[in-house]
Amino acid sequence: MGSWVKKQVLGKGTFGTVSLAVPCFPKDSLHIPAMAVKSADFKNSSSLQKEAKILYELRDCPGIVRCFGEDVSVEDGKRVYNMLLEFAPGGSLKDLIRQSGGHLPESDVAEYTRTILEALSYMHGKGYVHCDIKPGNILVFPSKDGGNNVKIADFGSLAKRSDCEVKGCPGTLLYRSPESILFGSTKASGDIWSLGCTVVEMLTGKSVWPTAIFQLKGVSELLREIALGKRPPKIPQNMSDEGKDFLGKCLVRDPKLRWSADMILNHPFLQQVKKSARLQDQQMNNNKAMPCLARSSNCDDIWIHEELQAALFISGWRRFYQKQKRPSLVGRTLSHAQAADRKKKLFCTNCLLRLNILEWLPSLFKGSITKGAQSQR
Incomplete structure (x- = not known):
C-alpha cells in the first residue's frame, strides 16, 4: 500500500468494503488519478482473489471494468487483501x-x-x-x-x-x-x-x-x-x-x-x-481532415495558436514564434465578415508555418544531436 492511500468508503458488501483511493505519487507511470479499491480480510478474500484473476483474463474487453492489480496492506494489525479497480466517476x-x-x-x-x-x-x-x-x-x-x-x-x-x-x-x-x-x-x-x-x-x-x-x-x-x-x-x-x-x-x-x-x-x-x-x-474524420474549417470563427484563432505553440515548443523555436506571431494568432472575437476573411488567411498562414517547421526540425535536431555528442566526448 506504499503507492496509494484510501480516502473514503464508497460502499460495503458481503465481500468487504469498496473505498476511493488515490496514488501517493500523482505523476507515476500509470497516470491513474483515482481508483476503487475492493478490500477484505486476507483470510476471507478467496472470492476477491478469484475475481481479480478473472478480470485479468477478461482485460482485453473494453466493456468490462479494468483491474490495475492486487495489493496486501496491514490495517489495525490485520492483513487486508486489496483489489485495485478503475474508478467510475458516474457511479452505476x-x-x-x-x-x-x-x-x-x-x-x-x-x-x-x-x-x-x-x-x-x-x-x-x-x-x-x-x-x-x-x-x-x-x-x-x-x-x-x-x-x-x-x-x-x-x-x-x-x-x-x-x-x-x-x-x-x-x-x-x-x-x-x-x-x-x-x-x-x-x-x-x-x-x-x-x-x-x-x-x-x-x-x-x-x-x-x-x-x-x-x-x-x-x-x-x-x-x-x-x-x-x-x-x-x-x-x-x-x-x-x-x-x-x-x-x-x-x-x-x-x-x-x-x-x-x-x-x-x-x-x-x-x-x-x-x-x-x-x-x-465519419463526421469526426471529416473534421480532422480540415480542422480549421470545421470549427467556429471564434475558436479558430485559439486552436491555431495552441497548435503552433505546441509544435514550436517541441522544436525549441518559442522565441522565434513569439517574434513572428500576429494579433490574428491570439484568440479574438471578430465580426462575421472579418471572421470569414480572417479564416482564409489563417488557413494559408497555418499551412506555410507548418511547412517551415517541417523544414527546420531536421536541421535543429541534427544540431542538438551534434552538440550532445561533443559534450559527451
Missing part, C-alpha cells in the same frame, strides 16, 4: 437512471445495451457467465464525446458455463431467470434474461416485476411468479417496435428459445445505434 447505471428522472432515452438505452451485450458475448466466449447483471453492477464512465460509456463490474457471482446446476444459485432475485430459480442453472441464457430486466428498468425506472407482490405477499410469492408465472414480464408500451421485439427475444421463459448474445447483437434495435455511431465517426 442505477444512479444514472435516478439522476435522469427515473428513465433514460431509448437511444441511450440502445447504446448502453449494445456495449453490455458485446461484453457478455466476449465473456460467454471465454466460458464465463456473470449471473448478476443488473443496473447496480453496470458502471458509468464519461466518454470523450461528452456522453457516457458503461462497463460490467462485480464478478463475485461469476460461474463457469459448464456448471449446469448450482445449489444456492447466485444473483439478485428481481433479475434472475426462471430456470435459475427452478433448477439453479447458470447458463449464458440467464445473463440475457437479466439484461432484458435491466433494459426495462432503464426505460421505466421500475423493476420488470411489480414490487407490490414482494411487499404484500412476501418473497415466496415473488419466486413463484418469476419461476412459474404463465405470463411473460410486461414490456413497456412506449418503446419502438424494434425495442419491443428486442425485449421479446430476451424475456422468453424457455431458455432454449431465448436468443444468445451473439444472435441478439444483430438485432435492428442495436443496428440503428451502429449506424449513428458510424455517421459520427
Whole structure:
C-alpha cells in the first residue's frame, strides 16, 4: 500500500468494503488519478482473489471494468487483501437512471445495451457467465464525446458455463431467470434474461416485476411468479417496435428459445445505434481532415495558436514564434465578415508555418544531436 492511500468508503458488501483511493505519487507511470479499491480480510478474500484473476483474463474487453492489480496492506494489525479497480466517476447505471428522472432515452438505452451485450458475448466466449447483471453492477464512465460509456463490474457471482446446476444459485432475485430459480442453472441464457430486466428498468425506472407482490405477499410469492408465472414480464408500451421485439427475444421463459448474445447483437434495435455511431465517426474524420474549417470563427484563432505553440515548443523555436506571431494568432472575437476573411488567411498562414517547421526540425535536431555528442566526448 506504499503507492496509494484510501480516502473514503464508497460502499460495503458481503465481500468487504469498496473505498476511493488515490496514488501517493500523482505523476507515476500509470497516470491513474483515482481508483476503487475492493478490500477484505486476507483470510476471507478467496472470492476477491478469484475475481481479480478473472478480470485479468477478461482485460482485453473494453466493456468490462479494468483491474490495475492486487495489493496486501496491514490495517489495525490485520492483513487486508486489496483489489485495485478503475474508478467510475458516474457511479452505476442505477444512479444514472435516478439522476435522469427515473428513465433514460431509448437511444441511450440502445447504446448502453449494445456495449453490455458485446461484453457478455466476449465473456460467454471465454466460458464465463456473470449471473448478476443488473443496473447496480453496470458502471458509468464519461466518454470523450461528452456522453457516457458503461462497463460490467462485480464478478463475485461469476460461474463457469459448464456448471449446469448450482445449489444456492447466485444473483439478485428481481433479475434472475426462471430456470435459475427452478433448477439453479447458470447458463449464458440467464445473463440475457437479466439484461432484458435491466433494459426495462432503464426505460421505466421500475423493476420488470411489480414490487407490490414482494411487499404484500412476501418473497415466496415473488419466486413463484418469476419461476412459474404463465405470463411473460410486461414490456413497456412506449418503446419502438424494434425495442419491443428486442425485449421479446430476451424475456422468453424457455431458455432454449431465448436468443444468445451473439444472435441478439444483430438485432435492428442495436443496428440503428451502429449506424449513428458510424455517421459520427465519419463526421469526426471529416473534421480532422480540415480542422480549421470545421470549427467556429471564434475558436479558430485559439486552436491555431495552441497548435503552433505546441509544435514550436517541441522544436525549441518559442522565441522565434513569439517574434513572428500576429494579433490574428491570439484568440479574438471578430465580426462575421472579418471572421470569414480572417479564416482564409489563417488557413494559408497555418499551412506555410507548418511547412517551415517541417523544414527546420531536421536541421535543429541534427544540431542538438551534434552538440550532445561533443559534450559527451
